[in-house]
Amino acid sequence: MKDFKVIEVKRSIFEDNNADADKLRAELKSEGTFLLNLMSSPGAGKTTTLKRTISMLKDEMKIGVMEADIDSDVDAQAISETGVRAIQIHTGGMCHLDADMTRQGIREFGTKDLDFVVLENVGNLVCPAEFDTGSTKNAMILSVPEGDDKPLKYPLMFSICDVVLINKCDTLSVFDDFSKEAVKERILKLNPDAKIFFVSAKTGEGFDEWADWIRTEISEYQK
Amino acid sequence: MHELGIIVHVMRTVEEVAAENNLTEIRSVTCEIGEVSGVVPEYMIDCWGYARSRSELLKDSELKIEIIPGVTMCEDCGKTYSTVQYAKICPHCGSSATYLLEGNGFSIKEIEGA
Numbered sequence: 001m002k003d004f005k006v007i008e009v010k011r012s013i014f015e016d017n018n019a020d021a022d023k024l025r026a027e028l029k030s031e032g033t034f035l036l037n038l039m040s041s042p043g044a045g046k047t048t049t050l051k052r053t054i055s056m057l058k059d060e061m062k063i064g065v066m067e068a069d070i071d072s073d074v075d076a077q078a079i080s081e082t083g084v085r086a087i088q089i090h091t092g093g094m095c096h097l098d099a100d101m102t103r104q105g106i107r108e109f110g111t112k113d114l115d116f117v118v119l120e121n122v123g124n125l126v127c128p129a130e131f132d133t134g135s136t137k138n139a140m141i142l143s144v145p146e147g148d149d150k151p152l153k154y155p156l157m158f159s160i161c162d163v164v165l166i167n168k169c170d171t172l173s174v175f176d177d178f179s180k181e182a183v184k185e186r187i188l189k190l191n192p193d194a195k196i197f198f199v200s201a202k203t204g205e206g207f208d209e210w211a212d213w214i215r216t217e218i219s220e221y222q223k
Numbered sequence: 224m225h226e227l228g229i230i231v232h233v234m235r236t237v238e239e240v241a242a243e244n245n246l247t248e249i250r251s252v253t254c255e256i257g258e259v260s261g262v263v264p265e266y267m268i269d270c271w272g273y274a275r276s277r278s279e280l281l282k283d284s285e286l287k288i289e290i291i292p293g294v295t296m297c298e299d300c301g302k303t304y305s306t307v308q309y310a311k312i313c314p315h316c317g318s319s320a321t322y323l324l325e326g327n328g329f330s331i332k333e334i335e336g337a
Contacts, residue, residue, distance in 0.1 A: 006334070007246075012330040017232065
C-alpha cells in the first residue's frame, strides 16, 4: 500500500503566468524589441489595421508580426505580402496565448534584430485579457459596428489595454447610434490612462496619430 | 477553450511539485476557483478528464474544486456583499464606488500523492 500524503501548493495560476510574463518582458527589453500585444474580437480589423500600420512604418524600423490563431495561416500570408517578416502560431484550439507560448513563438521567430513586433492575439475579448503575454504594451481594436457598449460588457479587456483603437470610423454615418463620447467615457472610467484613437483602417483616418504613438513609444523604449 | 489552457498550467505546476517531493503517483489535485474568475468548474473537470490521460503521473488522479465566493467591498459604507448577487451597486447604501475584494483568483491549493 502506498503512503499517500497531502502537499500544500498554494500557487496561483495567474500569478505563475504573470511572473513568466515579467521575465519575458525583461528579456525583450534587453534586446530592444518592443512587443505589442494586439487584441480584438474577430472581424474588428486587426489584420487590415496592421497592414496599414506596417506600410507607414516599415521604412523607419524593423518590424515583425506573429499571428496567433486557432488554425489556418490566412493572416500570416496577408501580412507577408506587405514585405515584413511574419510567423503563424497555432494555439491548437486554445482561446488565448500565455507568456510561455509567446516566448516559444518569439524564440522560433528570432526577434533579436527587430525593433517592433506585433503579436496578433486570438480574436476574443475575454480570455486574452486574463493572460499576460509578456508584451511591452497591450493594444486593442474595437470597431464601430460592434457598438459603444463593449467596454461595459468586457471591462477587463479595456482595463488592461494601454491603447484602444476605435476602428471603422468611416461607418459612423451608418451606425449612427455609436457615440464617440460615450465610448471614450466608458473606457476612461475603467482605465484613466488609456490612449484612445479614432481610426479607419480603410480610409487611413487617424493613422498619423496612431503611428506617432508607436514611434514615440519605441524611441523611449530603446533609449 | 479557456479551461484547457488553465489545465495545462495546472498540470505543469503539479509535475514540478511532484518532482520536488519525489512523488510518482498523484491521487488528487485540489484547486480553488474564484466565483467570478470566469473559469467554469464543470469545464475544468471535463478538460482534466481529457488531459490527465496524457500524463503518466496524473492518469488516475481526480481534480477537486473548491469555490471561493466573490466578495465586493463598498468604499462609501465600508461593508462587503456578494458580488454575484448584487454586482457593482452596494445593496447596503446604493453606492457604485465598489471594488472586488476576492473571488477572481485561481490557484492550486494542494495535491495528494505518493
